[in-house]
Amino acid sequence: MAIYIVTSDRLAGFKRGDQLDAKDIDGDIEHLIEAGHISPQASKKSAKTKDTDTAKD
């Protein structure tokens, strides 16, 4: 589920910097993003490395 961070002081029931997901929001999410009240939180990429060594004998 997408996570959003509150980016304004006007979102009812939340403070700037709070994290929430879609089910916490009563309003239209697309419009709240457009109006600058919330912002989608970028998912962190895994630090796992991928072995791409394909050296042949």
Added chain:
Amino acid sequence: MATTVYLSNPALTINAVDLTDQATSATLTFAFDQLETTAFGQTARVFGASTVTSLQNNTFEVELYQSYAATETEASIYGLVGIQTDIEISPSAAGLATPSATAPKYTLTGAYLASHTPISATLGELSTITLTFTGGTLTKATS
């Protein structure tokens, strides 16, 4: 004789955005369509029945100071034109968070905003906008 001065100070959210500090007036009208049920043998027109069977026909009108700053009035309202949104209003700020019998919270779900006036300016005056939301289902919470 009234001995208490009551200053109207409701709190409201539009699309979950608290615009209380931009609002100067708000009118919520709870209504049902008036269906005539007069029948032969009656001597006066009658409407409705013992149970309400008609459709809600609610309106919410609010006047807001216009502000073009980030996350303020214009940013919060412009995108709502032509779509449905939810409105919450209570006679007090406390009622929005914790409704009670003396501070009920009214929720208008699925109200439609048909128009908005992004520019409504008069020289020497603070710019205000008046929004009229129509339709939607009204519920009242007291706890």
